[in-house]
Amino acid sequence: MRTKDKILVTALQLLNEHGVKSVTIRDIAAEMGISHGNLGYHYANMELIIYALYEQLVKEMDAVIGSMQFSGIHLQLVYDSNKIMFTKFYEYRFLFIDFVAIGRSIPKLRKHYLSLQKKRAAEFFMLLMLLKSNNILSSKFSDEQYGQLIQSLTIFGDFWISSSELVYNGKKDKRVDYYLNLFFALILPYLTKEGQKQYGMLQK
Amino acid sequence: MRTKDKILVTALQLLNEHGVKSVTIRDIAAEMGISHGNLGYHYANMELIIYALYEQLVKEMDAVIGSMQFSGIHLQLVYDSNKIMFTKFYEYRFLFIDFVAIGRSIPKLRKHYLSLQKKRAAEFFMLLMLLKSNNILSSKFSDEQYGQLIQSLTIFGDFWISSSELVYNGKKDKRVDYYLNLFFALILPYLTKEGQKQYGMLQK
DNA sequence: GCAAATTTAGGACATTTGTCCTATTTATTA
């Protein structure tokens, strides 16, 4: 692996473990066994590394979402795509754990995230509308209510990791599933009979 | 005001504005126009200041919640108590914005928060059960489902500020109301006819 | 195989920050 890539791998590991505040250029160099001067040659400072990792996450998400086959609308689809997203998010958890601090110190990242979120919210809204017209989500709730639901789901999606970092004390390999389950519990009361049937048959 | 109290006031203002990462003992002293040596005499480091502010928040919350009159069970009660909590949280928003980083660097704070959260969740569960038995919340959802709802509401309650810090661009004085409204939208589908009626009549 | 470009190591330096220390001033109390 090229040094430049290896730096990102090591940085990600250290950032996830110790948090943005505690990791320095020199820490990463030491962990890799290279000089801090060398590391500075590839990435002059932590912000560049963090932004590179953010770009990497976005890229990986696009790739994995893009490769999904949308064969007919079904609750399983929502489940699968969210499971992938939750898992990826957790791989890059330091970003979410220090979300605001990072957004504050790297305006470019914040700006990009905002437009990304807007796009994702619009896609998700389309998906919900589709589920609604296919009698999976109930029609008795207004589009505005579904819009609000999406906002809350977005907040949950962005911050379940932070919460779990402080609170979760279950098995490590069940963490994502646990919060994915909570996420779906938020959608549960909006389901029709048919939706509930599909929910019961979800392959988790 | 005593210097020791004034330090907390100034620290809170700076922390809310710039975040934990960017505020130092010396910054606070400079803002107050006193020497850093003097500030060190009262609080040796930032962690002591942050913990003191956390204690202050907990104390203020206890006081304000304790003074509420619980005259009969009603959705308005849930609304009012949450409005108070949301408002207080926002006054001390730096705590929530850097929740994980603070919890990591001040284990005592993390530990206290965990036991507090446990207590609050239990109280909230009792409240929901009461609303359920008073036909405000629907009986068609299981206690387990209400338990999950509380967990999601807790995550929302702890992190709406972080999200708003990055996303919200509405009027400043409507911020708390906006997220309180989203918070209640999460409860909406669990309401009975009677509950919905009370919801429509909420004095916001 | 050799010149040029890239990569690497490590030193130097300024800045920031927490921490400690002492001297002075202000407040308290007996």
Place this chain on the structure above:
DNA sequence: TAATAAATAGGACAAATGTCCTAAATTTGC
């Protein structure tokens, strides 16, 4: 009022950190 305690100012210092620089080593392209 005198002595004691509390509060304040500001200097000193070490550790950490980003940043810059140079020289050596390695790789690349012709």
